[in-house]
Amino acid sequence: MITSGSAAFWRATLALCLGSYMIFANVYITQPLLPMLAQAFEVSALQAGWTFTVTTLTLGLSLLIWGPLSDALGRRWIMLLTMSGATLVTLLLSLIESYTAMLVLRAIQGVLLAGLPAIAIAWMGDEFERPAMLVAVGLYIGGNSLGGISGRLIGGFVGDWLGWAQAFQVMTLLSLVCLVVFALLLPRSEHFTPQPLKPRRMLADLGTHLRNPVLLLAYLIGGFNFFIFVNQYSYITFVLAEAPYNLPASLLGLLFLTYLSGTVGSAIAGKVGQRLAQPLCMALGILILMSGSLLTLSDQLWLIVLGFFVNSFGFFFAHSSASSWVSQNAHHARASASSLYLLFYYTGASTGGFYLHPFWEWLAWTGVIVGSLLVLALTLTLSLVLYRLQQRSGASVG
Known part of the structure; x- marks a missing residue:
């Protein structure tokens, strides 16, 4: 089991914090872009708001899928797969030309973004000793809040400066960096016991x-x-x-x-x-x-x-x-x-x-x-x- 303060503890905790940061930056990026999206796609403010709401909705529902799947199939590879898919969708969002495509991709993205939050704390429960887990969970949730802040700031400032599509491109680059570091740092599971699916x-x-x-x-x-x-x-x-x-x-x-x-x-x-x-x-x-x-x-x-x-x-x-x-x-x-x-x-x-x-x-x-x-x-x-x-x-x- 991973003990608090060990090298493995800091590698795993940093990986999960970066993963958490990436997930919630992608969730919240459209909040400051809503007026810009409403103008670009000629939709109402309420309709533009669905670019945020549909993501949180599909994210919440998908948690019930990824969590049980990881209990049966393993945790690390599902987190990597869903983070990779979410990054690809962020890139695609910078290329779309219709409001319908925006909603469909944001819905798909919500499904993929649910992978890490559904699994991360369970991964800690498998691999960390109890004192180490208490500290790691606190730092991990700190990554949630930093990601939410960054997503809003990137969306707002890059959107005002370069446009909404470029905001998604910057988010794609940031997500890719987080994904690579996550894959390099997160240790392989040593204490996971699979259950039949x-x-x-x-x-x-x-x-x-x-x-x-x-x-x-x-x-x-x-x-x-x-x-x-x-x-x-x-x-x-x-x-x-x-x-x-x-x-x-x-x-x-x-x-x-x-x-x-x-x-x-x-x-x-x-x-x-x-x-x-x-x-x-x-x-x-x-x-x-x-x-x-x-x-x-x-x-x-x-x-x-x-x-x-x-x-x-x-x-x-x-x-x-x-x-x-x-x-x-x-x-x-x-x-x-x-x-x-x-x-x-x-x-x-x-x-x-x-x-x-x-x-x-x-x-x-x-x-x-x-x-x-x-x-x-x-x-x-x-x-x-x-x-x-x-x-x-x-x-x-x-």
């Missing part, structure tokens, strides 16, 4: 995970936290675009730099998880997220931005703890268990805006925070229930 068994594994309260509570915590966190960004842009702030779109895009504190939160969560029970780490992250949300109620721009830095730290602290908890406490079909967690996670991202919208119509941004705190109070309670279950059942500590 039986669709009925795969469905049974998913059902077993969903009936396990130790896992189901973590799924709900991660999903509902992201349900709130990512959709707060959507509504705050409307606030900051209006008086008295009147921020242009370029500066609104820079708000996503607040994700950088999430990178720190993810990395610290692994260290804290070695000393504190992980359900309590989840609770701590949620309390921080609630505190940051309250800060954003200020009229001062700097306090609003600070609130989002705090939010990002707290969210990713809790997310990292919940992700590693799932892998540690799934005693079989780990990739399937991790895939279910991410399915809840992305479903939360897709549906949270519908929940917050009535609160927005009721009290604008104050209403959004009221709605947010109601859900976060629920996830805080669930994390404490999970801690009690851990104490009673002897589930993995930390």
Whole structure:
């Protein structure tokens, strides 16, 4: 097993972080390009938004395919294959001339981009000792947030400078570099035990995970936290675009730099998880997220931005703890268990805006925070229930 601080630990962790960075940079690249794509293809803003939504949708659904497949067929080669396919699709996206082709390719890309997130944490669970895994998961999730930031910045700045097609070309080059380094650094699996590929068994594994309260509570915590966190960004842009702030779109895009504190939160969560029970780490992250949300109620721009830095730290602290908890406490079909967690996670991202919208119509941004705190109070309670279950059942500590 790979031990914390060893050369193999740093090679594997760097490889998975780069893979994570590449995946989420590709997911988020179209967000700042939406107005440009709407103009280029003569579609509405809502239609242009599907170039992002269709990717997250197919990514979330495909997690249920790649995870079980990797339990049966192996992990490393599937990650390499799907990353290679996603890179090729990014190149093809720079060459298309129709909106329909854009949507089809982004849907296919979502399927391929799901390969690494569905498998990476399960790979760590197979190959890393427990203390090493806690640290590695935190760093890996930090790669998620850095990739999301970079994808938006590359899309926005390269798109403004050279055009949307050239933004995909730059992303292709970046993805290719990440892919080559990933292939060179990631060690071959030494402790993977394959299971026969039986669709009925795969469905049974998913059902077993969903009936396990130790896992189901973590799924709900991660999903509902992201349900709130990512959709707060959507509504705050409307606030900051209006008086008295009147921020242009370029500066609104820079708000996503607040994700950088999430990178720190993810990395610290692994260290804290070695000393504190992980359900309590989840609770701590949620309390921080609630505190940051309250800060954003200020009229001062700097306090609003600070609130989002705090939010990002707290969210990713809790997310990292919940992700590693799932892998540690799934005693079989780990990739399937991790895939279910991410399915809840992305479903939360897709549906949270519908929940917050009535609160927005009721009290604008104050209403959004009221709605947010109601859900976060629920996830805080669930994390404490999970801690009690851990104490009673002897589930993995930390």
